[in-house]
Amino acid sequence: MQDLNIDIAALFESRESERFSLHTRRLNEQMVRVLRTIGYDVGFCKGSGQYLYDRTGTRYLDLLSGFGVFAVGRNHSAIRSALKSVLDADLPNLVQMDVSTLAGILAERLLALVPHLDKVFFANSGAEATEAAIKFARAATGRPGIVFCNHAFHGLTYGALSLNGDDMFRNGFEPLLPDCVRIPFNDLVALEQALSARRIAAFIVEPIQGKGVILPSEEYLKGAEHLCRRYETLFVADEIQTGIGRTGKFLAGEHWGIEPDMVLLAKALSGGHVPVGAVLMRKGAYDKVFNRMDRAVVHGSTFGKNDLAMAAGIATLEVMKAERVTENAARTGERLLRELGALAGNYELLKHVRGKGLMIGVEFGSPSSLKLKASWNVLETASKGLFCQLITIPLFKQHKILTQVAGHGSHTVKLLPPLIINDEDCDWIVRAFDDVIADSHKAGAVWSLGKTLVEHAMRASA
Numbered sequence: 001m002q003d004l005n006i007d008i009a010a011l012f013e014s015r016e017s018e019r020f021s022l023h024t025r026r027l028n029e030q031m032v033r034v035l036r037t038i039g040y041d042v043g044f045c046k047g048s049g050q051y052l053y054d055r056t057g058t059r060y061l062d063l064l065s066g067f068g069v070f071a072v073g074r075n076h077s078a079i080r081s082a083l084k085s086v087l088d089a090d091l092p093n094l095v096q097m098d099v100s101t102l103a104g105i106l107a108e109r110l111l112a113l114v115p116h117l118d119k120v121f122f123a124n125s126g127a128e129a130t131e132a133a134i135k136f137a138r139a140a141t142g143r144p145g146i147v148f149c150n151h152a153f154h155g156l157t158y159g160a161l162s163l164n165g166d167d168m169f170r171n172g173f174e175p176l177l178p179d180c181v182r183i184p185f186n187d188l189v190a191l192e193q194a195l196s197a198r199r200i201a202a203f204i205v206e207p208i209q210g211k212g213v214i215l216p217s218e219e220y221l222k223g224a225e226h227l228c229r230r231y232e233t234l235f236v237a238d239e240i241q242t243g244i245g246r247t248g249k250f251l252a253g254e255h256w257g258i259e260p261d262m263v264l265l266a267k268a269l270s271g272g273h274v275p276v277g278a279v280l281m282r283k284g285a286y287d288k289v290f291n292r293m294d295r296a297v298v299h300g301s302t303f304g305k306n307d308l309a310m311a312a313g314i315a316t317l318e319v320m321k322a323e324r325v326t327e328n329a330a331r332t333g334e335r336l337l338r339e340l341g342a343l344a345g346n347y348e349l350l351k352h353v354r355g356k357g358l359m360i361g362v363e364f365g366s367p368s369s370l371k372l373k374a375s376w377n378v379l380e381t382a383s384k385g386l387f388c389q390l391i392t393i394p395l396f397k398q399h400k401i402l403t404q405v406a407g408h409g410s411h412t413v414k415l416l417p418p419l420i421i422n423d424e425d426c427d428w429i430v431r432a433f434d435d436v437i438a439d440s441h442k443a444g445a446v447w448s449l450g451k452t453l454v455e456h457a458m459r460a461s462a
């Protein structure tokens with residue numbers, strides 16, 4: 001029999017020009033409208049490292065990295081060969097009535113990096129890791145409650161959504177999980193109040209909140225850990241975005257010396273190729289779920305621990321170490337924070353630059369001069385946070401930099417680049433921000449873009 005040759009690259013090439021019409025007809029039409037409105041419909045055709053290339057071959061610097069999955073860059077050759085080696089090896093993947101060797105190795109290596117924890121549960125995504133944390137915490141403590149923070153993001157499945165601190169995501173999907181308590185971030189008094197009735201299984205928190213790039217106060221995470229211990233609540237760090245080197249340490253929690261009872265990982269562990277999630281935890285909690293032979297499969301999912309995902313995780317950790325990727329994130333992050341921060345003195349609309357490593361927020365706010373104030377107010381009235389589009393759109397169109405606004409209604413532009421960016425990329429970023437922010441202080445072209453966006457916002461809400 002002749003081998004069937006399924007050439008996906010050729011298929012992509014032959015139909016990529018139809019991508020928007022395919023999505024309009026068969027997938028999410030609103031996403032197509034968004035991309036067209038803001039002029040992001042350039043048709044990316046190639047990705048390599050920290051760069052993307054559109055169909056004309058123009059190079060873009062990607063400061064979004066697929067929401068944080070491309071820590072080691074797109075299509076890293078070592079990750080690609082590791083995955084090919086799995087495909088070529090005829091491994092006995094997903095036997096189910098066996099245990100996976102590669103999962104054992106990845107678990108061992110992850111725990112070597114987080115030595116105060118003992119066990120790993122593997123899932124297929126960040127949201128699934130959150131779901132697992134909820135179940136393990138309830139089973140381990142016998143308590144129903146989960147405490148989470150305002151602006152928190154832990155995924156969009158039902159359990160994870162019940163811990164979402166932004167009503168935009170929650171509205172329309174209620175009722176959510178009962179016994180979930182929302183408190184302000186950085187507020188230890190509110191945390192103690194929530195924990196003191198001793199009905200809370202877990203407090204789940206992102207060490208740095210992804211939505212808005214909100215940093216903890218110096219004492220917050222350590223204080224939260226103490227309170228959790230006092231009230232016998234599990235302290236769960238969602239490091240799905242902040243982990244695997246993003247902030248210049250393997251886990252962001254290391255900056256504040258915390259030892260959470262559970263650590264959630266996903267995103268970058270995938271090498272940008274194969275979805276994976278992991279919950280690292282203490283043996284005590286783990287053994288409360290898997291406590292008898294007849295409960296050996298009481299939590300799990302069919303594709304959890306599959307060989308490609310495990311290999312992607314193993315390869316990612318090896319690349320991180322060999323290429324000193326975490327160290328690069330610390331160094332380039334510090335440089336960007338310093339140089340972007342220095343711009344704040346020059347521009348009245350630029351309020352604050354904050355972050356750790358390569359998770360950086362550039363925050364804008366109401367100007368003091370009357371002339372700019374009037375324009376700012378028009379935008380704010382039309383749609384809160386719209387001003388940031390006056391930064392992100394020119395960054396994209398004029399400077400070929402892909403960024404995002406840090407959340408709905410946010411005034412913060414977020415930088416989440418691959419952790420392999422170099423000094424030339426840093427120059428590119430600082431130059432582009434300086435230029436675009438300078439333009440946003442002039443009356444001309446940028447504010448006429450604002451007018452167009454206001455018209456769109458009006459139409460959308462009509």
Ligand SMILES: Cc1ncc(COP(=O)(O)O)c(C=O)c1O
Nearest residue numbers: 125126127153154155210240241
């Ligand atoms: C902190 C955090 N937790 C959980 C998730 C959910 O991960 P996933 O999209 O893989 O379900 C995300 C995704 O953005 C995240 O940033």
